[in-house]
Structures are given as C-alpha cells and as structure tokens.
Amino acid sequence: MKRIILTLLAITTISFSGFSQEAGDEDQGKSNIQTYTPSKLLKKGQWDIKFFNSLYTQTEQTDAGSKSQKIARQNFFTNTTEIYTGVSDNARINIGLVFQVRSNTYGGQGAFSVFDFDNNKTDSRSGFTTIAPSIRVQPFANVPNFSFTSSVYFAIFGDEPNAAYLDKKSTFWETKFFFDKTFGGGDWQIFTEADFGFNFGEKSSEADAATENVSERFANNSLFLPLSAFLSYFPSDKSTLFINAQQAFLIDLGNDFSQRYTQLGFGGKYQLTRSLNLEASFGKIVTGNNFQGLGQTFSLGVRALF
Template identity: 70%
Template sequence: MKRLCTLAFMFTLTFYGFSQNEQERSNIQTYTPSKLLSKGQWDIKFFNSVYTQTERTDAGTKSVTIPRETFFTNTTEIYTGISAKARVNIGLVFQIRSNTFNGAGALDVFKFKNDLVNSRSGLTTLAPSIRVQPFVSLPTFSVTSSVYFPVFKDEAFPGENNDPVYLDKRSVFWETKFFYDNTFGADKWQIFTEIDLGFNFGEKSTDADFNTANISERYANNSLFMPISAFLSYFPTSKSTIFINGQQAFLIDLGNNFSQNYTQLGFGGKYQITKILNIEASFGKFIRGYSFQGLGQTFSLGLRALF
C-alpha cells in the first residue's frame, strides 16, 4: 500500500509538472513558422526592416564603396486557419517600400518621398498565400506557397530616355517555403530551418522597352531565388528567446543573363508582451557576395498578434 501511494504521489507530481510546462509554453515557443493555425485562429504579423549600405561587390566579389543607399520594407502577413486539425491556412501578404539613394541619410526612408531621382516609395506587392502541413507524422514541417503580384506602375522622366531609381522587382514572383523546427533541451533550445524556392516571371531586361520600362527593376526576371536559412534559439524564459541565424542565398540565372549569391549572419530576440501580442527585433549583416551584391546591414522590428 505504501509503495502504491508513493507511485501515485510521483505520478501526480509528474503530471502536475507536465501540465505546468504546457501552460507556460508561450506563443513564441509554440507557433513557429512550421506550426499551423487551427480553424478560426488568426495570425497577423507587421514586420519592418531597414537595409542600408555603403558597400557592394563589383561584378565579382571585390568590395567597392558607394554613396549610401537605404531600403525600408514593411511586410504585413495575415493568415487564418480553415481546417479543424490545423492542416491548412490561407492568407494575404502585402508590402510597402521606401528607398533612398545618392548619399541620403538612412532615416530619410521614413519620409516616403517619390522624386524618382533620389527616392521612391509606395505599395509594391500583393500576394495570396496558402500554408499546408502535408504529413501528420511531421507536425513541425510545413510548406507555404505565395504568389507576389507587382501593383506599382512603371515610372519615367517625361521626354528623357532615363530610368528612375529602383523601387522593387518588376516581376510576378512565385515563392514556396519549406519550414522545419525541433525543440530540445527541456524546451530551452530550438533549431529552425527554412529552404525557399522562388521563381521570378517576366520579360528579360534586354527585351524591355527602354522608353516605357524600368530596366533596373527587371534584373531578376527569369531567375530562381533560393535562400537556405537556419536559426538556433535559446529560451531564457517561456516568454522570451534570443537567437542567432545564418543564410546562404543564390539567384540562379534561367535566361536573364544575371546571377548573384550572398552570405548573411545575424542575431535577434523575441518577447511575448501579452497572451496575444509579441515583439521581435533582429540585426543582419551581409558578410560576402557576388555580382553587384550589397554588403550592408539590416535592422528589423516586428509585431505579431495571434488569437
């Protein structure tokens, strides 16, 4: 009887500890990009990044100095679950950009000017998106597929054969992302991996009409973009995490006579402010590149609401 009571007591403690761990798991631990939403759940992410550079490579890998260029991107993602077993999500993604050139200060991007010589800004893309969890046996593996449509118009200087400065890629972009994560070490550590395959549709830049088309915005047409990323996260508490990350990306020429590649390293952190809202901040540095690749830094800040 004494042994039975002891076993019952140990079982109660174990169950209580497990229940406490489950209750303490936060959204930043549970809802990684690999984890889908249940039916009726909503996930809204408001992500802002500023990339600024005073260096880029030449046609090879040698670094050259350039006047400062800065690119602000706001990406808003809205997803909802449509299956009771959290196997399918649908959503919409849109992007707003502001770019400055010719030595303008990094913070000038927040003025959202559009003079075509030193600045461009505006709503650039809309993308319907779907997320699926294809294998029941792999709940932390998922696939997201989105089609980005450019919604901004070509700009031109009246009466001149001259391109305005760059705003965004002028191509329909079909991107498919493969996500996988694994949590270990008593929920203190997590490894997250991502492989993207993105195809840029559109005419070759050499075939575009110089008088009506922005040639520089067609540089990526007819190419495959393939970034490979990994994140290692540590959770000091259930509501906070810090991470380091690395990315190797390739722009593969499929007919436009242009290719690039780069390596980026970074770090960041997340904190759950409330049961619904969490915040994320990160920094990234491009440490190498090939073929007119920028060698700048990215500063990012995001807010995510999950309910």
C-alpha cells in the same frame, strides 16, 4: 503617400494591441513564442497577423566579382504585412494575404530618410509594391513541425522609365519549407528554412527603356534560393534569443544575371501579452558576388495571434 502610409502603420499597431488584449483575457495556454513557430499552423478560426519592418542600408557592394567597393549610401525600407487564418478542422491548412510597402533613397542620404516616403523618382521612390495570396500546408500529420508556405506576389506599382529602383517588376512565386526541432529540455530550438522563389517576367534586355524601368527587371527569369538556419535559446517561456545564418543564390534561368550572398545575424523575441509578440533582429551581409550589396538590416516586427 507619406500621410497614408503613416496612418496605415498607426491603425495596424492600434488594432494589434486591441486584438491581443482580447486574446490575452481568453487564452491561458502556453507561450506562443514556443508553440507557434513558423512550422506550426493555426487551428480553424484562429488568426495570425504579422507587421514586419526592415531597414537595409549599404555603403559597400561587390564589383562584378566578390571584391568590395565603396558606394554612396543607399537605403531600402520594407514593411511586410501578413494575415493568415486557419480553415481546416485538423489545423493543417491556413490561407492568407501578404502585402508590402517600400521606401528607397539613394545618393548618400541618411538611413532614416526612407521614413519621409518621398517619391521624386531621381533619388527616392516609395509606395505599395506587391500583394500576394498565400497558403500554408502541413503535409504530413505525423510530422507536425514540418510545413510549407506558398505565395504568388503580384507587382502592383506602375512603370517609371529611368526612375530610381523601387522593387522587382516580376510575378514572384515563392514556396518556403519550414522545419524545427526543440531539444535540451525545451530550452533550445533549431529552425531551418529553404525557399524556392521563381521570378517571371520580361527580360531586362528586352524591356523598352522609353516606357519601362529596365533596372526593375534584373531578376526576371531567375530562381531565388535562400537557405537559412536559426538557433534559438529560451531564457524564459516568454522570451527567446537567436543567431542565424543564410546563404542565398539568385540563379539565372534566362535573364543573363546571377548573384549570391552570405548573411549572419542575431535577434530576439518577447511576448508582451498572451497574444502579442515583439521581435527585433540585426543582419549583416558578409560576402557577395556580382554587384551584391554588403550592408546591414535592422528589423522590428509585431505579431498578434488570436
């Protein structure tokens, strides 16, 4: 598994570099960091590939309320690859595919232990976890900076009873609404996002512990509702710095479990070529409720537009 995943990462990165160089030779337009925000859709025939990696690590979580308590370090690595293309002449419909690879370690292991991609099931799990067909739509022609993305994630990993947690064993239907507004002579931008994610599946209390992983069904029959805002500053047309805040709720719709958390963060983006962007960010969960982790997320992304 480790060799397969590392090979995939290398091939994807090399492919991005090749695509971006070709696009850079042909496209002499404006910086895509400013033009292609999450609210902006692709023209027909354009492609957008994003390779996003995040490492979340925690040594604290809340108790059943909001009081913090120490725990042995836990680490969660997620690679999300998104591939979209424009299919409409008016640049108002995009279709795509999203898939994820995860690696988790437990029991006080170091944060970088996730990159071993071990899978001993006791204190480490890794593998391909989800795949999702996706569609992006700009519903109003006169509001080009408003759009939504709707995706259905299917869990493709096998059940491992009594094993460490890998991912949610859910069918997850998520719709994200995006809106951005540029101001200050083009130097500033506010971006907002509202997500509605429904987790469908068997209740954890009804799972068969002999054949199913009960812990991976904790979110089934719930609504995940994160609300996010980003304030960006553009020092140049090839770079941006941003701060962000997110308030998220896991709302019980029948599984007798709910959570909430508040996260703050900052980051930046830089355009390496006409088509290739890099993004780095840091996030910290500052408050939570009901066994919510209070950790940090370190993220690095590569995006190719051509």
